[in-house]
Amino acid sequence: MATLKQIMRDYGPEYVQRFGHNMPAHHRKVIDAIVNCRTEYYGATLFRCDDCGKGHSVFRCCGNRHCPNCQGQKTRQWLARRLAEQLPVNHFMITFTMPEAIRGFIRRHQRRCYAAMFDASSQTLKTLARNDKFIGADLPGFFGVLHTWGRTMPYHPPFHYVVPAGALTKSDGRWHRSFDHFFLPVRAMSKIFKAKFRDAMQKDGLASTICPDVWKLAWVVDCRMVGAGAKSIKYLAPYVFKVAISNSRIVKIEDRRIFFKYKKQRSNRWRTMSLEVMAFLHRFLQHVLPSGFMKVRYYGFMSPGSSVSIKTVAESIKHCAAAVSRASRSISISRFVPKCRACGGDLVYHAFILPLRLPWCGAG
Ligand SMILES: [Zn+2]
Ligand SMILES: [Zn+2]
Structure with missing residues (x-):
């Protein structure tokens, strides 16, 4: 399935080359963050399975507020x-x-x-x-x-x-x-x-x-x-x-066009529209x-x-006698616990691998 990360990775460099001369620096940062989200660029966390003892590494996410992976x-x-x-x-x-x-x-x-x-x-x-x-x-x-x-x-x-x-x-x-x-x-x-x-x-x-x-x-x-x-x-x-735009709304990439789903106001029906990839990136970055x-x-x-x-x-x-008490705690928010791919057991934090580029090195 197509994702924003894939679009940024495949077409981001072309976008920067063509429009980079008057592109705000924070737009480039967002492209970088999304492309490198969950790669060694942001380091990795090592886990060990509580049940079978197998080790796992998970790349860390970029945490950028415009990245659909990180919300x-x-x-x-x-x-x-x-x-x-x-x-x-x-x-x-x-x-x-x-x-x-x-x-x-x-x-x-x-x-x-x-x-x-x-x-x-x-x-x-x-x-x-x-x-x-x-x-x-x-x-x-x-x-x-x-x-x-x-x-x-x-x-x-x-x-x-x-x-x-x-x-x-x-x-x-x-x-x-x-x-x-x-x-x-x-x-x-x-x-x-x-x-x-x-x-x-x-x-x-x-x-x-x-x-x-x-x-x-x-x-x-x-x-x-x-x-x-x-x-x-x-x-x-x-x-x-x-x-x-969320990844779930991106339908496909075809002939340099991005097809994505949307709903009109007050309608529950999904419709599809497509944009040329540079126009799509421009819309997203604005x-x-x-x-x-x-x-x-x-x-x-x-x-x-x-x-x-x-x-x-x-x-x-x-x-206040008139206040209506209808609050409930019926929805519980479970904490995300990573699972072992081998046996399904809970993974326990073991160590952290530093990002490829350290922020204090002035790189990137
Ligand atoms: Zn396991
Ligand atoms: Zn991210």
């Missing part, structure tokens, strides 16, 4: 942490999207725009949550994830927020529950988000380079309830660690985030610096 372990760790901290309420997924007419501008100013989009959208949620008409509490807690792609990998940066259905009042620590199927009005979110983003661009002196029609459009914000407990958290996990940019951010009582712990929030929810 499974991260998803498991994230799920375990979120399950340990789950709150006994429903959760909403709120998605902020940017109109097509502004996407070219955002691409040219990625670092600044992504930060401004995070600020504008998180402040929108906080502002509206404080309003007595909706929740009337000044300490919501939520986290946001930036994606930059649509289903066929066009450049389309939406933000997904995951929000427990309510918020806390700082002064008395009381939990204010939101409605079961309504968190905050999407039209109001859209208006405030747009205004805050515009303010940020004006402050940076960039607003004059944006097409003025953009401000006349409605910026789409979507809000849907995704349920409570472990199931909803498991449903949300792929949104956090998705990459622009979703590589600026180095060091944090694509998942935690706010309010979910932020690591919050003075209120998740445990305190959970206690407060339990004391």
